[in-house]
Amino acid sequence: MGNPGSRSDLDADETSIVTPIIETLADAVPKIRTAFETHRAYEGEENPSGEEMLAADVYADELLESRLGDLDCVGTYASEERADPVDTGEGLSLAVDPLDGSSNLTSNNGVGTIVGIYDAELPATGRDLLGAIYVLYGPTTTAMVATEAGVTEYLVSDGDLDVLTEEVEINDEGAVYGFGGPVPEWSREFRRYAMSIQRRLKRRYGGALVGDVNQVLSYGGVFAYPELETRPEGKLRLQFEANPIAFIVEQAGGESFDGDSSVLETEAERLHQRTPLFVGSEEPMAQLIETLGGRARDPHVTTRDSPWE
Ligand SMILES: O=P(O)(O)OC[C@H]1O[C@](O)(COP(=O)(O)O)[C@@H](O)[C@@H]1O
Ligand SMILES: [Mg+2]
């Protein structure tokens, strides 16, 4: 199994760590977009989470494995579509959701790609993230790229990356919310919270995590896929979805929560484990954490020196 390079090399220039990864992703975008037209059927096979895979899920996964796995800085490629990580030598560990919200392809709505860049063997906690990226395939293609140095938004066209927003910062109050899962299966506390939030924020829920979180980063607010009666562990996957999204939102000045504390502190036990996910602006998140009776994130703790280790 590839193990990460020495910490001193990595600490030196973390932002350059993501450069070959985001450039490789940008190069793959045109092919992935074409697959939205040509790979629309269901494969008839299930992924490790028990969901039927779309041909486009498999296509994007194989394309990204071959291209990202080829990079010198990458030692492990893992994805939500395959049971085990692929060892590609020495280097960082990538956890990839090749197509997020892929069920939106049928209805021609937004989908995404998520990449978590871990400086540890998988499964790893969010505190081991060096960077995280999501690509949003909407009317245009954009990418949100986060490192310890901050979050930058890019326009991705023909493999090129143009800066759209140099320093993405989420506003504190917020204007929108998006809550997943059947309302009757929400906890009583979360239902109470939702009732109060609905009085002041606008509903924006499109069924793709990347698209819904991009609403929250653009306008402020809160996204949640909570624990459910029939699914106390929630729906979203910790390594491939929750950790990278929480890292991006926290680096943009927002908060994340797993029902107890920051998602980035969630114990990582299994590669395909799920977790409840709450992310958003300071105010609606403070109200959520108070309502659900959890611990707020200590703003003095950064990714590298978590007191929980
Ligand atoms: O259909 P639901 O229950 O609203 O769930 C939507 C959630 O599931 C997902 O589609 C799961 O992601 P995948 O499409 O990568 O499996 C998220 O993008 C989204 O937030
Ligand atoms: Mg997903």
Ligand SMILES: [Mg+2]
């Ligand atoms: Mg997916």
